[in-house]
Amino acid sequence: MFLQLKNTTIGYKTPLIKRVETSLNLGEICLLIGNNGVGKTTLIKSILNQIPTLGGDILLQNQSLKRLSQKEIAEQIAVVFSKSQVPTNFTLTDLVALGKYIHYPYYFQLNKSDLQEVEEIIESLNLTQYKNFPLQKLSDGNLQKAFIGRALAQNSPMIILDEPTTHLDEENKIIILKLLRNLAKKHNKLILFSSHDWRLAKEFSDQIWLVNNEKLEAGIAEEILLKHDELLNPEIFRFSEGFVAPKIIAPQLEKEMLYSFLQKNFKKDLSTLKFEYKDRFWVLSDDKIQKKCVSFKEISYFVANLH
Numbered sequence: 001m002f003l004q005l006k007n008t009t010i011g012y013k014t015p016l017i018k019r020v021e022t023s024l025n026l027g028e029i030c031l032l033i034g035n036n037g038v039g040k041t042t043l044i045k046s047i048l049n050q051i052p053t054l055g056g057d058i059l060l061q062n063q064s065l066k067r068l069s070q071k072e073i074a075e076q077i078a079v080v081f082s083k084s085q086v087p088t089n090f091t092l093t094d095l096v097a098l099g100k101y102i103h104y105p106y107y108f109q110l111n112k113s114d115l116q117e118v119e120e121i122i123e124s125l126n127l128t129q130y131k132n133f134p135l136q137k138l139s140d141g142n143l144q145k146a147f148i149g150r151a152l153a154q155n156s157p158m159i160i161l162d163e164p165t166t167h168l169d170e171e172n173k174i175i176i177l178k179l180l181r182n183l184a185k186k187h188n189k190l191i192l193f194s195s196h197d198w199r200l201a202k203e204f205s206d207q208i209w210l211v212n213n214e215k216l217e218a219g220i221a222e223e224i225l226l227k228h229d230e231l232l233n234p235e236i237f238r239f240s241e242g243f244v245a246p247k248i249i250a251p252q253l254e255k256e257m258l259y260s261f262l263q264k265n266f267k268k269d270l271s272t273l274k275f276e277y278k279d280r281f282w283v284l285s286d287d288k289i290q291k292k293c294v295s296f297k298e299i300s301y302f303v304a305n306l307h
């Protein structure tokens with residue numbers, strides 16, 4: 001096991017997450033989820049030994065963190081925090097190259113192959129056109145990607161990222177999530193990242209660590225979500241009091257879209273209605289009527305006039 005938590009309790013004066021018993025291996029990608037303030041960042045800082053544990057132990061390659069220096073930990077784990085300080089007078093290339101310096105004394109000149117690797121990392125993040133930009137001139141999203149680049153340059157077997165997809169648009173979120181998954185699968189790295197974008201992020205993750213009620217539950221992503229259907233249940237988005245869903249027979253996407261549309265717009269009990277999707281039109285029926293609709297506008301008109 002690369003990372004092992006053994007009866008670990010973390011927090012500050014009072015515990016936030018108690019008695020965690022879990023482990024992760026190289027080649028895995030694990031998504032850390034939980035509500036605001038449950039202790040995700042604190043857990044990450046504990047794994048980096050920036051905060052002492054309140055109980056139990058954390059092992060890195062079978063060695064207690066307590067016995068490792070910060071340099072030894074940095075050789076094993078690169079980290080990207082969402083609120084990183086932005087160094088002044090640095091270009092994007094300077095920042096990514098900084099990842100290399102943990103391996104050298106600070107006055108060391110990077111060699112040709114280091115510089116080439118830095119270029120390749122910048123390219124893999126689609127940042128080549130900004131490589132000479134001062135950091136202050138980058139958009140929040142590109143700055144976020146540049147910090148990820150620095151972690152990649154560090155070349156450590158494990159990378160931890162605290163909310164790496166904040167500030168990113170949908171396309172860039174997917175680029176980053178794919179990149180993280182590739183790092184785990186093709187380069188055998190262990191990736192642990194927290195995210196509030198977990199509906200998207202779960203598609204790219206093997207494991208989930210779910211923090212809830214001072215406990216950490218770990219397991220295969222889909223299995224954890226199945227156990228906690230309150231996370232997936234569309235009821236949590238319910239907007240209109242009094243709405244009761246009709247029966248919808250349709251492919252998954254059409255079904256979700258119709259459900260979303262109806263629940264936003266109607267406070268009615270529609271449970272006696274059936275909506276069936278048939279090759280680009282909808283057939284609405286109950287025990288008395290049957291109506292064909294080709295658009296959501298038509299559906300809306302029909303449902304609004306139902307008694």
Ligand SMILES: Nc1ncnc2c1ncn2[C@@H]1O[C@H](COP(=O)(O)OP(=O)(O)OP(=O)(O)O)[C@@H](O)[C@H]1O
Nearest residue numbers: 012013016034035036037038039040041042043196
């Ligand atoms: N240095 C500190 N000393 C004492 N308490 C702290 C310290 N830093 C954070 N906390 C508290 O610990 C709790 C957990 O914070 P943490 O940032 O770990 O949560 P989180 O799950 O990462 O939240 P979010 O999803 O909002 O980022 C919060 O109540 C926070 O106020």
